[in-house]
Amino acid sequence: GIQVEQSPPDLILQEGANSTLRCNFSDSVNNLQWFHQNPWGQLINLFYIPSGTKQNGRLSATTVATERYSLLYISSSQTTDSGVYFCAVGKNAGGTSYGKLTFGQGTILTVHP
Amino acid sequence: DTGVSQDPRHKITKRGQNVTFRCDPISEHNRLYWYRQTLGQGPEFLTYFQNEAQLEKSRLLSDRFSAERPKGSFSTLEIQRTEQGDSAMYLCASSLGYRLLNTEAFFGQGTRLTVV
Numbered sequence: 752g753i754q755v756e757q758s759p760p761d762l763i764l765q766e767g768a769n770s771t772l773r774c775n776f777s778d779s780v781n782n783l784q785w786f787h788q789n790p791w792g793q794l795i796n797l798f799y800i801p802s803g804t805k806q807n808g809r810l811s812a813t814t815v816a817t818e819r820y821s822l823l824y825i826s827s828s829q830t831t832d833s834g835v836y837f838c839a840v841g842k843n844a845g846g847t848s849y850g851k852l853t854f855g856q857g858t859i860l861t862v863h864p
Numbered sequence: 865d866t867g868v869s870q871d872p873r874h875k876i877t878k879r880g881q882n883v884t885f886r887c888d889p890i891s892e893h894n895r896l897y898w899y900r901q902t903l904g905q906g907p908e909f910l911t912y913f914q915n916e917a918q919l920e921k922s923r924l925l926s927d928r929f930s931a932e933r934p935k936g937s938f939s940t941l942e943i944q945r946t947e948q949g950d951s952a953m954y955l956c957a958s959s960l961g962y963r964l965l966n967t968e969a970f971f972g973q974g975t976r977l978t979v980v
Contacts, residue, residue: 755906782966792953792974794907799968837906843964850895850959850966851920854906 753778757838757855764828764862772823772858774838782841782850783814785823787834788857794837797823828862835859868972870956876978877946884942885975889958896939897969898931899955900924907955913939946979953977 754777764770774783785797798805798812800821805812809828814821825832839852869888877883889896894915899907910929912920915936925931928946933939943950953976959969 781964784968786971792901792955792976794955794971796968796970839906841966843966849912849914849919849963850961850969851897851909851912852899852907852957852969853909856906 753780753840753842753853755838755840755853755855757836757858759858760856761859762861764860766828766830766862766864768828768862769824769826770828770860772825772836772838772860774821774823774840774855776819776821776838776840778842779819780816780840780842782852783816783821784839784852785812785821786837786839787832788837789834797836825860828860830862830864833860833862868956868958868970870954870972870975872975873973874976874978876980879948879979880945882942882944883946883977884940885954885956885977887939887941887956887958887972889938889956890960890970893958893960893970894936895959895961895969896933897957897959898939898941899957899971901953901955901974902951907953910941943977946977948979951977951979 786794802816835857839854896913898910901907913933953974956972957969
């Protein structure tokens, strides 16, 4: 199956700093999502971005599908940005795996005041 | 619509007992997924429904696990004869899709199972 690698595994920042999280995947995909998991375990949708670039406030994401990677940018980080960030990808295979996501191991972000 | 809803949020059970979890997807979503997440790991796919049909089951889903989605609406995940290794967060997600067309998946708040 598809392999998803996220880097770095851990990231510690001071409030106001910028950061870039990376997601590499081993095969072509037609589905890619970024999530933020809050301390209660809820996965919050950040971006649905199989290709291209999107921005939402202080967050933006870019997926270069042909080179099999995606980047999540966080600017002017705040303490509320702390948590685990997951990249998840999907690839239709065999006509039955529609929409199934394979997750990376996540990046644990800690933002200090 | 308030999103994907899961019940209960937390469940503590004794080893050997059966447990059942419920997921209510976003109402217009025809695809429903169950995932399991253990501490320090990303969620792992368990099973997938397209309407009421269960189309794929992971190797992670042993014979003690069964899932249903009657009438293509809510879904239940049952674990029989629970083991300590079943302790995890069980996540449900839903999306709208037709064949190769995928749309964004949304997750519920999860059910955290602890087997003692």
